[in-house]
Every structure is written in C-alpha cells, then in structure tokens.
Amino acid sequence: METARVAWAASPKGTPAMLMRDRLQDLFVDDDFSEWFPADGRRGVSPARLALVSVLQYAENLTDRQAARAVACRIDWKYALGMELTEPGFDHSVLSEFRDRLAEGDRADQLLAVMVDRLAEAGLVRARGRQRTDSTHVLAAVRRLGRVELVAETMRAALEALAKLDEVWLAGVMPTDWAGRYGRSARHERQPTGAAAAREYVEQVGADGIALLRAVYGATAPAAGPGVGAVEVLRQVWVQQYWYDEFGQLRWREAKVSRARKSREGTTRRRSGGTTVDDDAEPARVPWSRVEVVSPHDPQARFSHKPGKVEWVGYKDHQTETCDEERPNLIVHVVTTPAPEQDVDVVEAIHTALAERRITPAEHYLDSGYVTPETVHRASTAHAITVVGPVRQDPRAGDRPGFAKEDFHIDWQTETMTCPQGTVSPRWKPTMADGKPRLSVLFRRADCRACAARQQCTGNVDGKGRHLLLLPEPLQEIQTRARALQQTPEWKRRYALRAGCEATVSETVHAHGLRHCRYRGLAKTHVQHILTAAGTNIVRLTQHRPNQRRRPRSRLQQLFHTPTED
Template sequence: METARVAWAASPKGTPAMLMRDRLQDLFVDDDFVGWFPVDGRRGVSPARLALVSVLQYAENLTDRQAARAVACRIDWKYALGMELTEPGFDHSVLSEFRDRLTEGDRADRLLAVMVDRLAEAGLVRARGRQRTDSTHVLAAVRRLSRVELVAETMRAALEALAKLDEVWLAGVMPAEWAERYGRSARHERQPSGAAAVRQYVEQVGADGIALLQAVYGPTAPAGGPGVAAVEVLRQVLVQQYWYDESGQLRWREAKLSRARKSREGTARRRSSTTAADDAEPARVPWSSVEVVSPHDPQARFSHKPGKVEWVGYKDHQTETCDEGRPNVIVHVVTTPAPEQDVGVVDAIHTALVGQRMAPVEHLLDSGYVTPETVHRALIAYGITIVGPVRQDPRAVERPGFAKEDFHVDWQTETVTCPQGTVSPQWKPTVADGRPRLSVLFRRADCRACTVRQQCTGNVDGKGRHLLLLPEPLQEIQSRVRAQQQTPEWKRRYALRAGCEATVSETVHAHGLRHCRYRGLAKTHVQHVLIAAGTNIIRLAQHRPDPRRRPRSRLQQIFRMND
C-alpha cells in the first residue's frame, strides 16, 4: 500500500497513530457499532473510522476542525485509518454528530470496552491483575454565577427558549419592561448596588419568574411550553432560591451556612432568650447535591475540597491497570456530579469491570473510596481485594488515648472488655448515619472509679465510655486494616497506587481533562472516555515490551561501560 510506504519513509520511528495500527491492526470495526446508524439512506462515513478519529483527536487534544484537517492532510493518520493518499476527508461537523450518538445509553463505555478487549487480545492487558483508581475535579464550561446573577440569567434563558418556541405568544404575555430587564446576560456590574436595592431586584425577578410559569402552564400557552428544558430549570431555581412566608409574600432565601457557622449560630440561639418564632430556622438555599448553579448546564454542581480547591462542574474517576511488564491502560471511566463522594462509585466500577471481564484481583484505592462496607462487598460480591487505608478513629486523633481497637470484643457474649479489664453490659443495636451499628455503653460507676479514665478517648466527665461497633464482619475488617496500614509491608504494597497521580497529571495537562468542552453530564462523560482512549494510544506507543531496550540516560551509559 502506497500510504504505508510513504508514512514509514516520512517517519521511520513511527508515530503513536502508526504504532497503534501496527500493533492492533483494526482497533474498531463497523460491526462494533451495529444499531447506531439507520440502514437506509445515503451511505455515510464509516463509524469505525469516526471512532478512531475521535480517539486520535483526544490523544493530541485537537478541535473538531483540526482533527478533520489531520484526516485529510496527515500521512500518519491516513495510515492509521487505512486510507489511500488521495482519499479526501470529511466535514468536521460529522465528529460532533458521532459524539451525540455516543451520549445515548452506555455507548461511550462500550467504545472504551471494545478498545480494552482489543488490547487484551494483543496480550497488553490481562484480567485478574492489579488496578488502581483515582479521581480529579473537572470544571464545567460555564461562568461562575452569584445567586443574583443566577436567578436573572435563568429567567433570561427561559425567555430565550420560549421565544424560539412561539415568539408571538410570548410577546402577548411579556410586559414591556422585561425586554430591558432580561435583554442582556446577567452580570454583576449590571446589577443594582446596595443591599436594599439588590433584595428589591431579586424579589422582582422572582415575581417575574412566577408570572412566567403561570403563563406557561396557563390555558393559552403553546403545547410544548411546559416541556421546554429552560422552563423546568427556572421552576427548580425559583423553588431553591425563594419561599413564601406565612402572609403569602415571596421571600428571598437566606444563603446557606458552613457547618462551623451553623454550629456557632445554633449555640448562640440556644443561649439567647428570644421567643420561639424568633428562634425558628430561616428558609435557606439547599445543599450543593441538588442546587442548580447555572441555567446553561443545570447538571453541573458546586463542590469543594477543604483547604484545597472549590469548583463548579463534575468529577472524573479513572481506573487503570498497573501490572509489571505491561502498559498502564485506562480500562474504565466514571463521571459524576462534583459533590458525589468517591465511595459511592466503587460498586459501579466493580460491576462494570466484572461485566467486561476485566475485574482485578487487587484494587488499590485511596481513603476516599475505602470503608469496611466497600472492602467487604468487593470481596464477597466480586472477589476483589481492596487495598487502601481505612479512616482512623477521629476521636483518637483529636484526643489521644485508648482507641476502639484497644478494647476486646466478645461476639458470643455481646460484650466489650476495656484495657483495664472492665466488662461492659451487653450492647444494643442502633442506627448511625442510616446504617446498623452496635451501641456499647460502660457503666458510669466503673468508669468513674477508673484510675486511667483521662486516657480513655472520648470519655466525657460524669458518663461511662461509649463505643459504636460495626456489625461483626465489618468491625473485624476495620480493626485489621487499621493495624495493617501502619506496617512497612503494607505501605510498600500500597505505594503502587501513587501512579494514579501521574495519570491524572497526564490526562489534565496533555489531553485537556480539567476543562469541559461540552455541557451536560452525558457529553462530559463522552469527553472523559475519549480522553482515556486517547491516553491509551499514547501509552501504547511509549510501551517497551523488553525493558532492556529502554533508552538509557548518559549517566546510566557511563556506569554501563564501567561494568
């Protein structure tokens, strides 16, 4: 083939695209995408070719126009795609249409699974090995809005959407002053100044929003009005940002408070002598898991890592292999709203890996993913051993002394013996954080007479020591892992997880993971999957099957000659 001869003459060492073609032949075939396209009509571009172009596009962090231009002009891409030198490319809009198809169902995950299967067939990935997972924050492709900007911009977005639906109807129900108030995007510098003026403005915006919703759900509204996405977002924002007082007056909700501030204000209210009405909790903005922060991406959420970073957007979880002698391949990707906790995705990751026959024997995770519950379920349900630190007893950290692990638990008699030999009464079942627990309360007289009571972590003057135990298998896991993670052997075994940080850095700096190109959870997930697949292409090109052929530095060469 002329393309192969010219490509290798131009690049004797090969490029990632060329090396991928030689090692895997056809990474994707059209049969992998059966059912994605209609069978009648004019023949379109091969879906296998579009998939490979999309992966190469994210491997080099290109735009759609740049990727389409590379297909038409670059010899190494033509070689990877199996194209003749004279074969033309396609319009860049085809790539956007292909990504829209990827957002449907689990198609994006299936595309990555097909790639992993091809790598497994080539012997580059093996099941029942070691894998590691880490997460990083991803910024949504929207501007950060204040609460005042949010309500005004949401109102403007709803009006723009309704104008496209039926501008004649909208002109008949919209007051003339709305055109001035919502004609331009809401920005801080365009808002009134002063607390009183701002409150009057936002209450006016809220009243306008209520009036618009009443018109949309009224008898004269167009049939599709209530189904407009921007209208539903307006309804949610009004519910979250406003409330009606007892007199029926629309009121602006108070800003949500941090936990520390809420604790301080709650203590102050309890100490005050105000009436019950004055002491009532004011209506506040909901927490970030449900709060809409931008009408242009209503699925994006606010989150923060204490003392590190705060952002509006999503979170990306990448799972990669880490077996010696093989390339580190990203085998699974999960995209979640920003506030969702890491521990909540562990079961979904294991289910997906088992489904594609890529479940590991050992899964290395950081403390955000690891609880006794996840360790137990992974082993029982999937046969996966989780290696990661279990959170230490927070009370032992705050007040050093006897921790829960220093007490002996007798599961047969349902009692606990303290380090001084005192036996507790039988424990009682209870519920903490929505999960079953065992409540152990020592007798007050026994603890009061104890000579080392001040060393007993969590002891409160005048009361006996109180412990909360997990159910037996979970408590045994917690105690065992807490002891193991202090040993040098466990730390050496866990050190392999640190490679996740390099993967996060690579995908962020080389492939643009940190910033969303698109809006919405589904399209953002497609971006994350294509970045993972593109990263695999680069790592495949960098992999040296024989470590003895690995390039040496000048210093290593000197020592080699001396040997």
C-alpha cells in the same frame, strides 16, 4: 498499498497512529456501531472511521477542524485509517454529530469496552491482574454565578428559549419593563449594591419568574412550553432560591450554613408579636450543593470543594487503569459523576462494570476516599477482588491522646466490650448511624466516673460514660485488621504501587486537557472523558517497549550506570 509505503518512507520510526495500526489492526469495525445508525438513507462516513478519528483527535488534543484536516492531509493518519492517499476527508461537523450519538445511553462506555476487548485479545489487558483507580476534579464550561446573578440569568435564559419556541405568545404575556431587566446577559448589567437594594431586586425577579411559570403552565401557552429545558431549570432554581411564608408571600431564601456552625450556634429563638419562633424551623435555607443548580447554562454542574485544597464547579472523573508488570498501563474504565458525589459511592459501579467485561482484577489499589470496611467486604464477597487501600484511622489513634476503639476488647458472644482498665460494658444496642446499622456501646457512668483513666479515655469532665460505635461483626473485623496491617512497612511497600495513578491524572490533565470541559452536561462531559482515556491508551500503547529496560537519561545517571546492570 501506496499509503503504507509513503507513510513508512516519511516516518521510518513510525508515529503513534501508525504504530497503533500495526499493533491493533482493526481497533474498530463498523459492526461495533451498527445499532447507532439507521439501515436506510444516504450513505454516510464509516462509524468505525469516525470513532478512530475521535480517539486520535483526543490523543493529540486537537479541535474538530484540526482533526478533519489531519484526516485529509496527514499521511500517518491516512495509514492508520486505511485510506488511499488521494481519498478526501470529511467536514468537521461530522465529528460533533458522532459525539452526540456517543452521548446517548451508555454508548461512550461501549466504545471504550470495544477498545479494551481488542487490547485483551492482543494480550495487553488481562483479568485477575492488578488495577488502580484515582479521581480528579473537572471544571465545567461555565463560570460560577452569584445568587443574584443566577436568578436573573436563569430568567433571561428561559425567556430566550421561549422566544425561539413562540415569540408571538411570549410578546403577549411579557410586560414591557422585562426588556430592561432581561434584555442582556446578567453579567453585562450593573448589579444592585447594598443589601436592601439587592433584596428588592431579587424579590422583583422572583415575582417575574412566578408570573412567567404561571403563564407557561396556563391554558393559552404553547403545548411544548413546559417541556422546554430552560423552563424546567427556572422552576428548579426558583424552588431552591425562593419560598412562600405562612402568609403566602414569596421570600428570598437565606444562605446555607455549615453543620458545624449550626451546631455551635444552636437553635436561636426570637420573639415576634408575643409568640416564640424557632429560626431553624423556617424552610428558608438554600439547599446543599448536591442538588443546587449553580448555572442555567449547565444545570448538571455542581459546586464542590476539597477542604484546604480546591473549590470548583463541574464534575469529577474516576479513571481505572491496569498496573501489571511487563504490560502497558492502560485505562480500562471511566466514571463521570457530579462534583459533590463521594469517591466511595462509585466503587461498586466500577467493580460491576469490570465484572461485566470479564476483566475484574485480583487486586484493586485505591486511596482512602474509596475505602471503607463495607467496600472491602462487598468487593471480596461479590467480585473476589482484594481492595488494597487505607481504612480511615480512629481519630484517637496516633499522636492524639486517649484510648482508641482498638484498645478495647470485643466479646461477640456476650455482646459486650472490655476497656483497657478491665471494666466490662453493658450489652450493646443496635442503632443507626448515617443510615447504616451500627452497635452502640455505652459504659456505665458510675464505672467511668470512678476510673483513674477517665480523662484519658472519655476526654470530658462531667463524668459521662465512654460511648463507642461498632460495625457489624464482619465489617468490624475488617476495620480492625486493616488498621493494624496498614501501619506495617510491608503493607506500605505494597501500597506504593497506587502512586502511579497520580501520573495518569497528570498526563490526562496536561497532555489531553481533561481538567477543562469542552462541552456542557454530564453526558457529553463523560464522552470527553472516555475519548481522553482512549487517546491516552493509544499514546501509551505506542510508547510501551516490552522487555526493554530504561536507559539512564542524564550524564550523571550514565556515570553511575554500569554494563552489568543490563
């Protein structure tokens, strides 16, 4: 083939695209995507070719236009795609249409699964090996709006969408003064200053939104009106930002307060008209970030923060990669979640997906955000996976004074605990904590009050007995054993393997632009993460040299390097 001769003559050492072609002859074939396209109609571009171009595009962090030009002009890409030198490319818009297909259902995951299957056939990925997972925050392709700006922009977006649907009907129901409030984007308008002016403004916007919703759901509205996405976002935002009081008056919700602040302040009470009212009884708080819409232009993006580290609006990406010796570290699974979702909530989904692909690891290295006794127990019993990661320490352990839970002796037969001073508790009682079953152990007040170590144990001065919560027996044993084991040097040396995840996050963020969303919405963001992972695999595959030791790079390293080390 002329393309191969010219490509290797131009690049004797090869490029990632060429080396990938030689190691994985047919990474994708059209049969892998046969269900994505209709069987009749005009013949289009090969889906296998589009899939490979999309992966190479993300491997080199190119735009659609740059990727389409590379297909037409670059010899190494033509070699990787199996094209003749004289064969033309295609229009760049085809790549966007292909990503739209990828965003449907679980097609993006299927693309990565096909790649992992080919890697497994080549012996580069194996089951019952070692894998590790880490997450990173991803910034949505929208900016965070203030609450005043949010409601105004949501109203304007709904009007824009309805104007495209039926501008004649909209003109008949829209008052003339709306043009001044919603004619331009909210960021171009001067926001009212002062608390009184701002409240008056948002109440007017709220009344306008209610009027629009009533018109959309009215008898004369277009049939498709309630199904417009921007209208549904308007309804959600109004539920979250406004409420009706007992007199039927639309009111602006108060800002949400943290649980810690709410606990400190307690329930405040005020008197109005001779009647005592609990302020916290009013349903006037903005909902928490798990459900709160922060922008009408990406209603699935959510606000989240890591205390003392970073705040962001967007999503979270979880990457699982192999970490076996003598094999390249390849990403085999990707999960995209809303930003506030906790890491621990995705562990079961990761293990289930790996089991379906028959590449479950024997050992899975995770950080403390993923690890609880429940996840360790579930991974072991359901998937035969050993989770290697730190369980959260008891708050009283370490340098903090006081007896930790591990200092007490548990008697599962008599359902009691014995404190370090030898006092036996009454039988524990089943209870619930955070929606999960627990065992409540409460020592007698008289026993603790007479104890010489009361201050060290309970930490209070009012004489209350020590209270502890136990997990169910198998989970409590896992927690106790893990807390003791993870303090040993042997466990720390073993767990050091997980640190490689940080390098993967850094590579995908800085070399492939993972941190910033190219698209809007959870589904298309997930497509970006899948293609980024696949592109990273291409680069790592071509960089891997089996049975080749790393040579010293600097002059100082060469000075210390001796031939006997080979």
